[in-house]
Amino acid sequence: MADLRVKQPKGVKLDHISKIYKDPKTGKDFYAVHDVDLTIEPGTFVTLLGPSGCGKTTTLRMIAGFESPDEGEIYLGGEPINALTPNKRDTAMVFQSYALFPHYNVFDNVAYGLRLRKVDKEEIKRRVTDILALVELSGMEQRMTNQLSGGQQQRVALARALVVEPGVLLFDEPLSNLDAKLRVQMRTEIRRIQQALGITAIYVTHDQSEAMSISDNIILMKGGVIAQMGSPTEIYYRPNSEFVADFIGECNFLKGPISDVSMGEACVNVGGVDVPVATDKSVRVGDPGEIVLRPEAIAIADTGLLPCKVELSCFMGSYQNYHVRVGDTLVKITDNCPINKKIFHVGDNAYISFDKNCAHLL
Amino acid sequence: MQQTASRKGGLELSMLWKVFGGILFVYLFLGFMVLPCLNTLTSIFATKDAAGNADPLAVVRFFFAGNMPSFVINSLKLAVCLVVTVNVVGISIVLLTEYFDIKGAKILRLGYMTTLIYSGVALVTGYQFLYDSNGMLTQWLIQVFPGMNKQWFTGFSAVLFTMTFACTSNHALFLRNAIRGIDYNTVEAARNLGAKPFKVLLKVVMPTLLPTLFSLTVMTFITGLCAMSAPTLLGYNSINPEIVRLAGSSAADEAFPQARAALLSIILALFTIVLLTTLNHYEKKGHYLSVSKTKAKLVKQKIQNPVWNVVAHVYAYVLFLIYMTPVVMIVLFAFQNWPAIRAKSLNVSSWTLINFFGTQDYSYTTSRGKQRVREGVISGVFSNADTVGGIRLSFILSALAAALACVIVVIAVNYIFKHRNKKRAAIVEACLLFPWLLPTILICYSFRIFFNNDVWYVLGKNLYYRENVRFLIVMAYTVVKLPFALRMVKAAFYAIDDELEDAARNLGASSLVTFLRVKLPIVLPSVLAVFALNFNALFTEYDMSATFHSSYGKSYAMVIQSMTAEEGRDGYNMNGSGRRCASTVFIMVISGLILYLVYGVGARDLGERLERRKKRRERWAKLTGKAKAA
Numbered sequence: 001m002a003d004l005r006v007k008q009p010k011g012v013k014l015d016h017i018s019k020i021y022k023d024p025k026t027g028k029d030f031y032a033v034h035d036v037d038l039t040i041e042p043g044t045f046v047t048l049l050g051p052s053g054c055g056k057t058t059t060l061r062m063i064a065g066f067e068s069p070d071e072g073e074i075y076l077g078g079e080p081i082n083a084l085t086p087n088k089r090d091t092a093m094v095f096q097s098y099a100l101f102p103h104y105n106v107f108d109n110v111a112y113g114l115r116l117r118k119v120d121k122e123e124i125k126r127r128v129t130d131i132l133a134l135v136e137l138s139g140m141e142q143r144m145t146n147q148l149s150g151g152q153q154q155r156v157a158l159a160r161a162l163v164v165e166p167g168v169l170l171f172d173e174p175l176s177n178l179d180a181k182l183r184v185q186m187r188t189e190i191r192r193i194q195q196a197l198g199i200t201a202i203y204v205t206h207d208q209s210e211a212m213s214i215s216d217n218i219i220l221m222k223g224g225v226i227a228q229m230g231s232p233t234e235i236y237y238r239p240n241s242e243f244v245a246d247f248i249g250e251c252n253f254l255k256g257p258i259s260d261v262s263m264g265e266a267c268v269n270v271g272g273v274d275v276p277v278a279t280d281k282s283v284r285v286g287d288p289g290e291i292v293l294r295p296e297a298i299a300i301a302d303t304g305l306l307p308c309k310v311e312l313s314c315f316m317g318s319y320q321n322y323h324v325r326v327g328d329t330l331v332k333i334t335d336n337c338p339i340n341k342k343i344f345h346v347g348d349n350a351y352i353s354f355d356k357n358c359a360h361l362l
Numbered sequence: 363m364q365q366t367a368s369r370k371g372g373l374e375l376s377m378l379w380k381v382f383g384g385i386l387f388v389y390l391f392l393g394f395m396v397l398p399c400l401n402t403l404t405s406i407f408a409t410k411d412a413a414g415n416a417d418p419l420a421v422v423r424f425f426f427a428g429n430m431p432s433f434v435i436n437s438l439k440l441a442v443c444l445v446v447t448v449n450v451v452g453i454s455i456v457l458l459t460e461y462f463d464i465k466g467a468k469i470l471r472l473g474y475m476t477t478l479i480y481s482g483v484a485l486v487t488g489y490q491f492l493y494d495s496n497g498m499l500t501q502w503l504i505q506v507f508p509g510m511n512k513q514w515f516t517g518f519s520a521v522l523f524t525m526t527f528a529c530t531s532n533h534a535l536f537l538r539n540a541i542r543g544i545d546y547n548t549v550e551a552a553r554n555l556g557a558k559p560f561k562v563l564l565k566v567v568m569p570t571l572l573p574t575l576f577s578l579t580v581m582t583f584i585t586g587l588c589a590m591s592a593p594t595l596l597g598y599n600s601i602n603p604e605i606v607r608l609a610g611s612s613a614a615d616e617a618f619p620q621a622r623a624a625l626l627s628i629i630l631a632l633f634t635i636v637l638l639t640t641l642n643h644y645e646k647k648g649h650y651l652s653v654s655k656t657k658a659k660l661v662k663q664k665i666q667n668p669v670w671n672v673v674a675h676v677y678a679y680v681l682f683l684i685y686m687t688p689v690v691m692i693v694l695f696a697f698q699n700w701p702a703i704r705a706k707s708l709n710v711s712s713w714t715l716i717n718f719f720g721t722q723d724y725s726y727t728t729s730r731g732k733q734r735v736r737e738g739v740i741s742g743v744f745s746n747a748d749t750v751g752g753i754r755l756s757f758i759l760s761a762l763a764a765a766l767a768c769v770i771v772v773i774a775v776n777y778i779f780k781h782r783n784k785k786r787a788a789i790v791e792a793c794l795l796f797p798w799l800l801p802t803i804l805i806c807y808s809f810r811i812f813f814n815n816d817v818w819y820v821l822g823k824n825l826y827y828r829e830n831v832r833f834l835i836v837m838a839y840t841v842v843k844l845p846f847a848l849r850m851v852k853a854a855f856y857a858i859d860d861e862l863e864d865a866a867r868n869l870g871a872s873s874l875v876t877f878l879r880v881k882l883p884i885v886l887p888s889v890l891a892v893f894a895l896n897f898n899a900l901f902t903e904y905d906m907s908a909t910f911h912s913s914y915g916k917s918y919a920m921v922i923q924s925m926t927a928e929e930g931r932d933g934y935n936m937n938g939s940g941r942r943c944a945s946t947v948f949i950m951v952i953s954g955l956i957l958y959l960v961y962g963v964g965a966r967d968l969g970e971r972l973e974r975r976k977k978r979r980e981r982w983a984k985l986t987g988k989a990k991a992a
Contacts, residue, residue, distance in 0.1 A: 160869070
């Protein structure tokens with residue numbers, strides 16, 4: 001890997017920030033981002049995840065300085081930056097459309113930020129060459145941006161942001177214009193480079209698999225507020241709401257009253273059957289209960305915990321996909337590696353079961 | 363703390379620039395658009411009777427009592443007839459070259475498009491060269507029909523004929539694009555469902571062209587209403603020539619000429635505003651857009667009926683002859699000497715470049731029988747002091763105005779885009795589109811009358827006085843070209859990805875640096891194209907030049923007009939026809955070059971341009987390599 005100097009990465013703190021917009025149709029004000037309060041540690045890779053209109057891009061643009069918060073304060077490396085214009089902030093952004101300057105070649109695009117900082121010509125040449133080597137674009141310095149593939153354009157955008165050695169690197173859905181295969185390849189690359197340089201990165205996406213694979217921490221947003229923050233495993237296995245559970249991967253919900261509570265465990269009565277689930281929540285008998293179950297955590301067999309009827313059975317290669325009816329509830333099952341297992345067909349009666357530690361009580 | 367101080371300083375400076383820019387914009391808008399036009403409007407009601415008492419409605423009474431309505435009626439008559447003839451010819455030429463399978467369509471298209479490079483005063487004088495009382499065709503016709511009226515090419519029919527062919531260039535451009543945008547599958551579907559070819563044309567093709575045709579019709583109507591060069595040169599009493607005549611008249615000659623001119627120009631403005639509002643309203647309804655994701659290219663339709671096929675071919679080539687004859691004749695005669703032009707006979711032995719370069723003496727016999735020689739009076743375009751002066755003046759004024767319009771519009775559009783969805787951006791845009799609502803003649807007439815006094819906000823100067831008129835012409839040219847420049851530059855700004863600006867700012871560029879180094883280079887090709895098109899239009903423009911006509915502001919168009927005067931008597935205006943032909947060739951070359959650069963080179967995408975640049979460099983490297991080796 002090229003020898004790159006890495007500046008001290010900076011932490012970001014959003015101190016109860018809000019952004020208010022006017023609805024063009026009704027003329028009324030509404031919160032695009034409401035009371036977002038979080039701290040991002042230096043050198044970590046944090047993803048802002050959520051559906052369209054949840055406020056993730058607005059939050060990122062407030063950090064970059066393209067929008068200014070109507071309430072709250074943003075700190076970069078401990079310094080308040082609300083009053084600074086975008087060009088005065090120690091951030092660099094990789095845009096969704098890459099935003100490569102069409103009238104510059106690859107070298108000039110990457111060198112743009114350095115020239116603005118009046119870096120010595122020789123130094124610019126060295127740093128651009130190094131960064132292009134890092135993103136595996138050596139030898140393409142003279143190419144115009146329209147002579148590059150989508151993946152190469154993406155790398156130029158990344159190199160342009162990295163070369164100025166920002167305290168924080170910002171990504172605004174940078175992979176959404178790439179095809180599926182390239183997207184997987186590029187996100188691995190981005191993660192590799194971020195870890196190699198130890199830079200703080202804030203990444204916006206609506207793709208939950210991208211967020212899971214790339215992040216140290218995920219901030220899931222909904223309607224301008226944070227729905228849940230945590231590591232990918234925490235968010236996946238311990239969602240704090242139906243929205244979070246449903247947004248991150250596929251999910252089943254089994255509902256019923258709490259029938260029994262013991263140390264670190266509770267039972268939910270689902271269609272007359274007591275279903276045990278591990279939990280550290282303080283719940284009482286009689287409370288409404290909802291179990292979150294991932295499809296891959298459920299097993300289907302001739303015997304088990306809950307009786308069901310198969311409504312869909314579909315071979316998907318690496319797994320068998322089932323839709324089964326448990327009482328009134330439709331349950332999705334991903335039965336991995338089905339080659340040596342019994343295959344159930346539509347209309348068959350079966351049983352489902354799962355490990356109580358793989359289930360989560362909302 | 364230091365940072366806060368520098369930021370404060372930066373803010374103050376940018377605020378200062380904003381205030382300065384705002385004041386300048388308001389000054390230009392009020393001073394060079396609103397006040398002169400307002401003055402024209404109020405001057406209608408500022409008339410006085412013989413006793414010197416105010417009589418606000420005198421000119422209105424005069425309008426209904428005198429012959430003034432005839433100018434309005436004449437203009438309306440011309441506009442209505444022009445709509446019919448231009449649409450008939452315009453639709454014909456587009457269908458013949460794009461829809462029907464006519465042999466030699468490519469050549470025909472070239473002929474029909476000659477009006478793109480050959481228009482305005484050059485076209486009118488070109489037609490005169492062929493058709494007026496001394497015209498080549500008229501001379502030939504008189505030989506065949508000795509009893510015919512040699513003045514046949516004057517008045518309404520001459521204006522209508524000339525303008526019909528001059529105004530089809532919009533059809534050639536826009537209707538052609540519209541017909542090319544038709545999804546051929548719709549034609550095939552109609553045929554498949556049992557429609558006959560003519561039915562398909564009428565019920566499938568034409569309806570999709572209707573929105574474009576409507577826009578072209580309105581534009582043609584306005585062109586007819588505001589016609590200037592053709593009525594002036596061919597003798598037809600319409601509104602515009604009358605306004606110019608009245609503007610140069612004095613109260614000693616006739617009753618309140620200025621107020622009458624103002625009334626006529628306001629009438630013209632009212633018509634224009636109504637028509638443009640209608641057009642705008644109609645355009646808002648939107649055009650028919652094909653929803654096809656796999657649009658098929660239009661295939662030319664063969665006319666199955668042999669009789670109709672022959673008729674269509676004959677019609678196509680007759681039109682081609684009408685379009686091409688003046689062009690070919692003028693090009694050929696541009697290289698013939700004076701006696702050959704006078705005799706209207708083409709001769710290889712009369713071949714010369716004198717119409718372009720050099721001078722010759724002219725000898726003639728006076729009425730008393732004396733032989734006289736006038737030295738160097740037979741001169742070419744680039745040797746005749748008057749013509750060179752006109753070219754130089756038009757070149758400088760047009761270039762200045764085109765550049766000024768571009769600068770104003772680029773700065774304004776940048777502001778508009780920065781503050782889009784805000785009222786102030788909408789106001790700036792409306793101010794720049796303001797001249798679009800007003801006929802050119804109203805703006806120029808208003809300038810001429812208003813600035814023909816010492817005006818306090820232009821340093822107390824009279825801008826119509828001596829050399830000052832050149833500044834006035836530049837300002838009028840600029841104002842008139844602002845709406846077009848705005849529409850084109852705005853379209854170019856739309857092409858800039860918003861994230862480019864954000865990226866530049868994020869990388870550390872200030873607003874000014876972002877504008878100069880990111881946005882401007884991207885829109886520069888479009889801005890240069892707007893500059894070139896505006897320059898092209900202004901370089902030979904006639905209407906404004908005629909309004910501002912003075913010995914200090916004699917533009918190229920006015921010089922060309924003066925070439926149509928009688929030649930040869932006592933050596934006066936010698937070789938005017940030769941210079942007129944050469945001028946037309948010169949204008950065609952300039953226009954052709956500009957259109958090639960704008961629509962030919964400029965239309966290529968970046969990749970194509972880079973590819974060509976690479977090839978050029980390779981060729982150059984090869985050449986220099988060979989030279990070094992040698």
